[in-house]
Each structure stands twice: as structure tokens, then as C-alpha cells.
Amino acid sequence: MLKKTIKTILYSLIITLSLYQTAFAEIVEVNFAYVGEVDHSALLGARQGLEESNLQGQFLNQKYNLDIVSAKDSQTHDFSAYIAVFTTVDADTFKNLATKLPDTPVFNLSLNDDVLRTACFNNALHIIPSDRMVADAIAQWQQKEPDSKASAQAWHPDFVKFAARDLNKRFTITHNTAMNDYSWAGWVAVKMTADSVARTQITEPAKMLNYLKTDLAFDGQKGDTMNFRETGQLRQSLLLVEDDKIVAEAPVRGIAKPPTLDSLGTLDCAK
Numbered sequence: 001m002l003k004k005t006i007k008t009i010l011y012s013l014i015i016t017l018s019l020y021q022t023a024f025a026e027i028v029e030v031n032f033a034y035v036g037e038v039d040h041s042a043l044l045g046a047r048q049g050l051e052e053s054n055l056q057g058q059f060l061n062q063k064y065n066l067d068i069v070s071a072k073d074s075q076t077h078d079f080s081a082y083i084a085v086f087t088t089v090d091a092d093t094f095k096n097l098a099t100k101l102p103d104t105p106v107f108n109l110s111l112n113d114d115v116l117r118t119a120c121f122n123n124a125l126h127i128i129p130s131d132r133m134v135a136d137a138i139a140q141w142q143q144k145e146p147d148s149k150a151s152a153q154a155w156h157p158d159f160v161k162f163a164a165r166d167l168n169k170r171f172t173i174t175h176n177t178a179m180n181d182y183s184w185a186g187w188v189a190v191k192m193t194a195d196s197v198a199r200t201q202i203t204e205p206a207k208m209l210n211y212l213k214t215d216l217a218f219d220g221q222k223g224d225t226m227n228f229r230e231t232g233q234l235r236q237s238l239l240l241v242e243d244d245k246i247v248a249e250a251p252v253r254g255i256a257k258p259p260t261l262d263s264l265g266t267l268d269c270a271k
Helices: 002-024 041-060 091-100 114-118 131-144 164-175 181-200 205-214
Strands: 028-036 062-069 084-088 106-108 124-126 151-153 238-242 245-250
Touching: 028 041, 028 181, 041 062, 041 084, 041 164, 041 181, 062 181, 084 091, 084 181, 091 106, 091 114, 114 124, 114 131, 131 151, 131 238, 131 245, 164 181, 181 205
Parallel strands: 028 062, 028 084, 084 106, 106 124
Antiparallel strands: 151 238, 238 245
16 A cells, blocks of 8 residues: 555656646747738638647647748748748749748648649648549549549548547637638648657758658548658548538549559659
């Protein structure tokens, strides 16, 4: 009984000391930049991710900040203070940013054209699905349901599995609107980076870029282990939606070849 009491006291002292050290440890500030339209739904998602990351950061002495930069000002803006840059810009502006910031993760939250993927910019990370991914998902579903007119989406406000229900609820309460593909992409970009900071203590953009491209394993509330292809595209499942109802998920079981996330979209860089 005495040994048990001593162990309990020691454990309590260790916890108290740990909390004391945390309380007085220096706060690490991590800065993000968002480049694009201020009324874009991707920015709402990024803000949702920022809020959730800062809640977690209170216990880890980490604080996350988000600066907003217009596409016009992005050509002259100093991005040296940011661990990552999130964008909703046109293709030319995106390519210019990726070229200007070769050692910084530059996230694409809105552009779905395949050319950006096969160009394989070393620091370009595409969260939003490509045109080819969407087309492959629909083709798989139509092999099973030929008469279906379903579309393929990254997200849907009625998705409930894998804690998606909770994410949708949090987002709707905070922003008074439903989460869509773009707001999900914004949330993912912030959360995967902030979670990586919490896990690894990396605060330098070049090291973060390497980690995201080589060691990332992120769920995104879809139930899959997401990571990035050589093209910079995020591997992910897609939701098949008809009449605004989720009818299936892709890769479509029994149809997809290979039966993995790599059945959706282009895998390789242009030669």
C-alpha cells in the first residue's frame, strides 16, 4: 500500500513539474501565408485549421499565425518568415510562387489542371484533386452503375465517417456555411503542417517540405493514409455524389485497378 502511495505521489510530482516547465517554456510561433482571394472558401478552411491548431498549441507552447497576401502583392512580398504558403491563385501566379520559393511548401488549394501536376515543381503540394482524379473516379463508378450521373468531390457536408461529421459540424458552427472541397483543402493544408510541427518540432520551411514529401501520413478525416506523390498531388479517396447525396466512394471496391488510391489520377511527371 505504501509503495503504491509513493508511486502515486511521484507520478503527481512528475506531471506537476512537466506542466510547470511547459507553462514557462518559450512559445514557438509558426507563420503561414495565404495568397489569394479573401472571399474564397479555402480561406475559411485555413482559418478553421488555424483555430484548431492553436487550441492544440496551447498545450505545446506553439502559436500559429496566418498572414493574407493578395495575388498582386505576392510578386514583391517577403515570404522568408513563413513555414508554408497556401494559395488560391491562377496557374501562372502559382507557378511564379513555386519558382520564387523553391525551399518552401507552396500549397495549391484550388487549381485542378493536370499540367501543374505533371510539371512536378519540387515544392508544389496539390491538396485539391486533379481533373484526372475526378475523371477516373467517375469512370470507375460508371463501370458499376452505367446510368449514374454522379460527380466526384473531395468533400461533402453530409460525409459522416472517420470523424468527418465532427469536422463538418465544427466548421458550420464557426463559419455559418457548409464545408466544401476548397474549405476542406484549406483545413487540410494547415492541419497537416501544424500537426507535423507538433510531431517533429520542425519550424524551418525546407525541412518541413522534405518531411511532408517523404514522411507524411495524414488522415484528413477520410479514413485513408494520405501522402504526396512524385507529382505533388495528395493521394486521397473521392466521394461520388448524385442529387447531392453521397452514393459511393472511390476507389470503387471491386472495380479500381490497382485497388488503391493510385487508381485515381496521374502518377508520374512529364518526361
